[in-house]
Amino acid sequence: MHHTEENPWTITSAKHIYTNPWISLTEYQVINPSGNPGIYGKVHFKNLAIGIVTLDKDMNTYLVGQYRFPLDQYSWEITEGGGLLGIDPIDSAKRELLEETGLKASEWTEIQRLHLSNSVSDELSILYLARGLEQFEAEPEDTEQLVVKKVPFEEAYQMVCEGKITDSMSVAGILKVKLLLLENKLG
Template sequence: MSEKPAWMKPHGEPWRSKSERVVYENPWIRVSEHEAVAPTGQPAQYGVVSFKNLAMAILALHDDGMVVLVGQNRFALRNYSWEIPEGGGALDVEPLESAKRELVEETGLEAADWRHVLTAQLSNSVTDERAYGFIALGLSHAPGGDHRDDTEDLAMVRVPFREALDAALAGHLQDVLTVAMLLRAYHMAREGALPGALARAMLG
């Protein structure tokens, strides 16, 4: 990874927490309320959602330039969402191992070639959630197929990469990790950072 540019040097004072009170907790998240001091020195009350897992996002690319998307009903927005395979990984487990598990669980696929291409903060004004994005190549069917949990009712499609990218740019795919990973892969294909035959199939 390249060094940060000089202009990225932080300025001012960081936020400070004077006290913290947990107002809600379950196996996946903790919501806490803080009496805080802002960078300006002013007192402030702040609520933070802390995640007990890392977010995993896997862009699974077939050799012919087709990408795997998963469709499901999402609870929070009560909508149907097409996304790349995603899930959670324990904080004390290497992200790559969690990504491999998620790909098998959601799609029944495994990959011979894994590339970590994205590290992201999700909604960092109110949560501490961090995400890791991987491109998975050399796909094949995993022994035993998928292993979804008892709340997952998933559909799966293979679509041309460019069609998925166009759907994201048109706003039809709105999951932020899906959009970010499609754009990252497009950039890599354009810049020669993916195998040549695959890049040509993706850009088609």
């Protein structure tokens, strides 16, 4: 069988099911890659997902804890938030870092872009490493009840390895920084 990178799906119709300020849901009638009719639901995200791994001069990182409504459980994560489309993502990252932790960083490095659930959504995440940290006052949104804790980066890495951090952006960001450290690519 010959494989190609061309789209094997044919959309025969689309029906918008739901929309709010953050997402929309569309149901598509399709002809799937095997030639059979079917349906496909797609969640479209109206913002970028932004994640920031912090590293201070002593190799500490800052984790944000909060209760996640969709999961119905508490979650420890890197700093995360949304970035409006059409705005430079680094500006959104700087805003989120200050809002959630009160930190400002003098050094920013984009470390990863990833799709968070490419089987049902088009959500794009951009992950940054923030260094050269300076503490200011946090400015959380009124919908956020956050706990911020400073931990050695190795402890955050162990939390990922032990399944205590399960958020996909946090896992990817922490593992990417660990790899960059092991490869001596952070200087």
